[in-house]
Amino acid sequence: MPINETLSQYSNWLYTTTVAIYVIALMLTLVEQGFGAKGRQAAERSKQRVRELVGAGGPVTTETPAEPEPPREVGRPERVGRMGAALLVLGALLQLSAIVLRGLATHRAPWGNMYEYGMAVTFITVVAWLVVTWKFPVRHLTPFLLLPVVILMFVNGTMLYTVAAPVQPALQSYWLVIHVAAAIIGSGVFLVPGVASVLYLFRSAHDRDPAKFARFAPKLPAADVLDRIAYRTTIFAFPVFTFGVLCGAVWAESAWGRFWGWDPKETVAFIAWVVYAAYLHSRATAGWRGTRAAVINIVGFAATIFNLFFVNLVTVGLHSYAGVS
Template sequence: MTVNTTLATYSDWTYATAIAIYVLSMLFYLAEQAFGRFARRSERVEAATVGGSGGGTAVLDRPAPPRVTPAGRPLPERLGRMGVALTVLGVALHASAVLTRGLAVHRVPWGNMYEYGSAVCLAAMVTWLVLMRRFPIRRLTGFVLLPIVVLLFLGGTVLYANAAPLQPALQSYWLVIHVSAAATSSGILLLPGVASLLYLVRTANEHNPRRFARLAPRLPGADMLDRLAYRTTIFAFPLFTFGIVCGAIWAESAWGRFWGWDPKETTALVAWVVYASYLHARATAGWRGNRAAVINVLGFAVMVFNLFFINLVVSGLHSYAGVNG
C-alpha cells in the first residue's frame, strides 16, 4: 500500500506540537513549585514582649499566607491546574500523532524505533493522567515530564524514520500483540522508576535533613511514593510478562526457535528478573524501603538501556526495528 504523505505530515506536526505543549506544561508545574516555595517562606513579625517593661521586641516566624488570585484560588494551585490542562492537551495531540501515523501507513504505528518510542511515551502519559485522578501527585508531574520530553525529542530527531511500509520480517499479526504489550508495559514501567528514585531522595532527606534540603520537602511522603511505585509495577509486570511470552511465540514462528539469546531478548529477560525481584523484595518485610526502591530504579535503568542502547548500538535479530524502520 502507498503511504498517505498528507497524514504522515500531519502526524509529524502534531508530534512536534505535543512536545512543545509538554514542555510548556512542565514549565507551569515548575512555576507551581517556585511560587509554592515563596508562599511557604517565613515572614518576620515583631511583637511586643509581655508587659513591655524591657522595651524590646521578640521576633516570631510564621508562614506567609499564599498569594491569592482574584479568582479566589492560591496562585500555585492555579498554575498547577493550568499545567494539568496543558498536559491533557499534549496527550490528546500525542495520541493524534500516533493515530495519524498509523492511518498514513495503513498499519499499527509501532514498526520502527521512532514509532515505538512515541507509543511508549504515550502509554506512560495516559497512565500518569489516570494516576493523578487517584493520587495527590500533581506536583510530581514535572519530574515525569522531563524524561518523557527527552525521549520524545530523541525520537523526533535521532530516531526519526519516514513513514513507510513494514519490512517483511515485521509483517505478522504478532506485531499487534507482542509489540503493543511491550510498548504499553514499558511506558507504564517508566513511572514507578521515577517514583522510586524520588522515594530515595525523600528518605535520604528524612535521615539527613541537609541532603536534598530544597527538593525533598516538596515531594509527597515516602509512604505514598512507595505505594505508587509498587502498585504501578504490580499492574504493569503481568503485561510485560505477556509481551515476553508473545515475543517468544513470534520468534518460534519467524526464526524457528522460542529463544535465541538475542541481545534484546536477553536484556528484556534481565529487566523481567529485576522487576520480579523488586516485587518479591517489596512483599518481604526485611527488604522493603530503600533496598526495594534501589531494585526498582535498576529495573528502570535496564528498560531505558534496552529501549535505546540495544536498538541503536548492538546488532541483533531485532535490528530491523531500528532507526531506519
C-alpha cells in the same frame, strides 16, 4: 497499499506540537512544584520534624499530630499548575492523534519502527501519570515525570525518526499488534515507578538526615506515598510486560524457528523482567520496602531505558530491523 504522505505529514506536525505543549506544561508545573501549597506544606512538616529532633536530642519514633489547617484558597501557583495539567491532557490527545494518523498513513499498526515505538511508549507514560495524579495528590510532581518524557521524545524525533513506510516482511504478522503493544504498555508504565523510586530515595534520605537535600526533598510527598505509587504501578505493568515477553517468544519460534536466541534486545528485556520480578517478590515475601526496594526498581527502570534506546542504537541483532538506520 501506498503510503498516505498527507496523513504522515500531519502526524509529524502533531508530534512536534505535542513536544512543544509538553515543554510549556513542564514550565507551568514547575511553578506549582516550586511555589505551590503542597510543596510549602511538605516543607513546613519537614521543618517541624527538624525542630522535634533538635528538641528531643535525637531521633523520635512518633510525631505529634499536626493541627488541622484551615482550608486554603487556591493560589496563583496552583492555578498555573492546573493550566499545566490541562496542557498535559491536551498534549496526550494530540500525541494519540499523531499515533492514529501514522497508522492510517501506513495502513498498519503504528509501532513498526523505533520512532513509532518511542512515540507510543511516551504516550502510555503520560496517560499512566494522569491516572496516578487522579488517584494521588501528587500533581506538583509532574515536572519530574515530564522532563524525561520530553527528553525521550526529543531524542526519538531527531535521532530515531523514520519516514513512514511499510514494515519489513518479518514484521508483517498479527504478533506485531499483540507482542509490541504489550511491550509498549509495560515499558511506558514502568517509567512512572522509576521516577517515583528516584524521588523516594531523595525523600527517605532527607527523613533520615534533615540536612540532606534540604532545599529539594522537603517539597516532596511523604516517602510512603512515593513507595505506594511505585509499587502499584509496577504491579500493573509487570503482568502486561510478562505477556509481551511470552508473546515475543512465540513469535520468535514462528519467525526464526526458536523461542529464545539471546539476541541483545531479548537478553536485556529478560534482565529487566528478572529485576522487576525480584522487586515484587521481595516486597511480597521478604518484606523489603523502602530504600532497598526503591533501588531494585530503579535498576529495572535503567534496564528499560537501556533496552528502549541504547540496544537499538549501538548493538546489532535480530531486532535491528526496527527502523534505526
